[in-house]
Amino acid sequence: MRRPRxxxxxxxxxxxxxxxxxxxxxDSRVQAVCDVVVYEPPPGSSFPPGRLSAEAGRAAYEVIVxxxxxxxxxxxxxxxxxxxxxxxxxxxxxxxxxxxDLIAHLTKTREVAMMFYSDALRVVLATVHLPLAHxxxxxxxxxxxxxxxxxxxxxxxxxxEHPRIAVAGLNPHAGEHGLFGHEEEVAIAxxxxxxxxxxxxxxxxxxxxxxxxxxxxxxxxxxxxCYHDQGLIPVKLVAFGQAVNVTxxxxxxxxxxxxxxxxxxxxxGVADPESMVAAVMLAAKLAINxxxxxxxxxxxxxxxx
Numbered sequence: 001m002r003r004p005r006x007x008x009x010x011x012x013x014x015x016x017x018x019x020x021x022x023x024x025x026x027d028s029r030v031q032a033v034c035d036v037v038v039y040e041p042p043p044g045s046s047f048p049p050g051r052l053s054a055e056a057g058r059a060a061y062e063v064i065v066x067x068x069x070x071x072x073x074x075x076x077x078x079x080x081x082x083x084x085x086x087x088x089x090x091x092x093x094x095x096x097x098x099x100x101d102l103i104a105h106l107t108k109t110r111e112v113a114m115m116f117y118s119d120a121l122r123v124v125l126a127t128v129h130l131p132l133a134h135x136x137x138x139x140x141x142x143x144x145x146x147x148x149x150x151x152x153x154x155x156x157x158x159x160x161e162h163p164r165i166a167v168a169g170l171n172p173h174a175g176e177h178g179l180f181g182h183e184e185e186v187a188i189a190x191x192x193x194x195x196x197x198x199x200x201x202x203x204x205x206x207x208x209x210x211x212x213x214x215x216x217x218x219x220x221x222x223x224x225x226c227y228h229d230q231g232l233i234p235v236k237l238v239a240f241g242q243a244v245n246v247t248x249x250x251x252x253x254x255x256x257x258x259x260x261x262x263x264x265x266x267x268x269g270v271a272d273p274e275s276m277v278a279a280v281m282l283a284a285k286l287a288i289n290x291x292x293x294x295x296x297x298x299x300x301x302x303x304x305x
Contacts, residue, residue, distance in 0.1 A: 003033070003034055003035050004033075004034045004035070004077040004078065004283075004284045004287035004288055005034065005035045005036075005037055005075075005076045005077050006034045006035070006036055006037070006076060006077065006078050006079070006080055006280055006283050006284055006287070007037045007038075007039055007067040007070055007071060007076040007078070007079045007080070008021045008024065008025055008036055008037070008038050008039065008079075008080050008081075008082070008276075008280060009021070009039045009040075009060075009063050009064055009067050009079065009080070009081045009082055010038065010039065010040035010041070010060075010063060010082055011060060011063075011081065011082030011083045011084050011261065012056050012057070012060045012082075012083065012084045012085045012088055012261045013040070013041050013045065013047040013056050013059050013060065014047040014048060014049055014050060014051050014052070014053065014056040014085075014088075014261075014263065014266060015049075015050075015056075015082075015083060015084075015085065015260075015261030015262060015263055015266050016082075016083070016261060016262045016265060016266050016271035017060075017082030017083055017084070017261065018040060018082070019266075019267075019269065019271045019273075020082055020257070020271050020272075020273040020275075020276040021038060021040070021082045021276060022038070023271075023273040023276070024080075024273045024276035024277045024279075024280050025038055025280075027273065027277050029277060029281060030277055030280050030281060030284075033281060033284045033285075034280065034281075034283075034284035034287075036280065037070070037076055039063045039066055039067045039070075040063060041059040041062075041063060045059060047059065049263075049266040049267025049268075050263040050264065050266045050267060051263075052085060052087055052088055052091070052263065053088060053091065054088065054091035054092040054093070055092075056085070056088050057084075057085060057087075057088030057089045057090070057091050057092035057094065058092040058094075060084045060085070060088065060089070061084075061089060061092065061094055061102070064081065064084075064099065064102060064103070064106075065106060067079045067081075068103055068106045068107065068252065071252040071253070071254075072107065072251070072252060077253065077283075077284075077287035077290075078252070078253035078254070078255070078283035078284070078286060078287045079103075079252065079253065079254045079255070079283065080254075080255045080256065080276070080279040080280040080282075080283045081099050081254065081255070081256040081257075081279075082256075082257060082276060083256070083257055083259060083260050083261045083262075084098065084099060084261065085260075085261050085263075086098055086129070089102075097128075097129045098128075098129060099245075099247070099254070099256060100112060100114050100128065100247050103247060103250060103252075103254055104247070104249075104250065107250055107251055107252060109249055109250050109251065111146060111150060111249050112150075112247055112248060112249040112250060113125065113126075113147050113150050113151065113247075113248045113249060114128050114245060114246075114247060114248075115151070115154075115222075115245070115246045115247075115248050116231065116232065116235045116243045116244070116245055116246075116258060117158065117243065117244045117245075117246050117282065118235065118238070118239035118242050118243040118244070119239070119242070120216055120238045120239045120242075121212060121215055121216050121223075121234060121235055121238055121239060121243075122158075122215075122221065122222040122223070123212075123222065123223050123224075123225050123231040123232070123234070123235050124147060124150075124151045124222060124223070124224050124225070124231070124248065125147075125224075125225055125227070125228060125231050125232075126139060126143055126144055126147045126224055126225065126226050126227070127139060127143070127226065127227050127228070128228055129228065130227065130228070132227065132229075135170070135226060135227045136170065136181075136183055139170060139183055139187055139188070139226055139227075140187055141186075141187045141188075141190045141191045141194075142191075143187075144167070144187060144188050144191035144192075144224070145191035145194050145195060147224055148165060148167065148191060148192070148195045148200060148202050148224055149195060149198070149200065150248055150249050151163065151165055151222060151224060151248065152165060152195070152200045152201075152202070154248040154249065155221065155222060157286060157289060157290070158286075160221045160222070162201060163201065163221045163222055164201050164203075164219070164220045164221045164222075165200065165201060165202040165203070165220065165221070165222055165223075165224060166202070166203055166204050166206055166211050166214070166215060166219075166220040166222070166223045166224070167188060167191075167192055167202060167203070167204030167205050167206070167223070167224045168204065168205060168206060168207075168208040168211050168212075168223055168224065168225050168226055168230060168231075169183075169184045169188065169204070169205035169206060169207055169208055169226070170183045170184065170188070170205075170208075170226045170227075171183060171184065172207070172209075173207050174204075174205045174206055174207045174208075175205075183226075184205045188204070188205045188226075189205060192204055192205070202224075204224075208225070208226075208230055211223055212234040216234075216238060235258070236258060239258075240258065240259075240275075241258070241259075241272060241274045241275050241278075242258075242274065242275065242278050243258040243275065243278070244256070244257070244258065244275070244278050244279045244282045245257065245258055245279070246282070253283055253286045253287055253290065254283075255279040255280070255282050255283040255286070256279055257275040257276050257279055258275050259275055
């Protein structure tokens with residue numbers, strides 16, 4: 001098949017996104033596997049580096065909308081996104097908390113999940129951007145079950161035809177039979193049982209302080225984590241800069257970096273593009289696996305397309 005075309009969005013224009021998008025697009029490893037279309041604000045736009053603003057949030061949003069429209073139309077085969085600022089989106093009066101729910105809205109997708117993918121460890125989040133105090137209430141049997149089933153459906157795209165899924169417990173020692181909490185017995189275990197009855201290879205809930213070690217050693221292909229930091233701390237510990245954020249469940253392919261806007265170093269020319277490179281290369285791999293077809297273009301600037 002032809003080389004896939006990957007849309008690379010510049011993220012928040014006041015952060016490191018424009019820099020890592022440009023550097024990743026020019027990287028020889030990226031050049032070897034795909035053609036890149038860079039989506040960024042129109043020429044003449046000015047955003048002071050490191051400054052949080054509604055204008056930057058709106059610009060980042062508009063770039064994402066154009067890239068999603070292109071992917072939906074088949075003009076590009078996948079999207080790899082540079083980081084945006086949730087605060088800037090909010091300042092711009094936009095209701096979304098990040099790429100995941102924004103792109104789900106734009107593609108009219110009801111069921112999505114955030115996965116962090118690396119060779120060392122893969123983690124899917126059952127809940128994402130919630131205050132920690134709200135997690136127990138949000139972690140229902142329905143939520144856990146749908147996350148497991150979505151993971152089972154999507155992992156074959158990544159080369160895991162029959163994924164071995166582990167589910168982390170919420171409480172210390174996975175609740176220890178109710179001694180340290182009841183979420184495992186009330187919500188998590190019933191979801192696992194329901195998925196196993198449908199033929200999914202899923203086990204748990206396991207204590208979170210050991211399940212990621214077991215996964216890294218090869219016992220499981222992916223871990224479903226109960227909340228944001230439970231899943232992201234181990235991934236970033238073993239694979240920071242190489243991990244890729246992937247949105248599962250979308251009708252388009254979307255990958256992203258494993259870090260934020262880094263306003264503190266924006267405009268200084270020192271941002272590390274490695275996670276952006278990894279995101280583009282994984283997007284290209286997924287596009288090839290999906291067997292996409294269409295015309296090819298090399299490194300087109302789509303600033304005001």
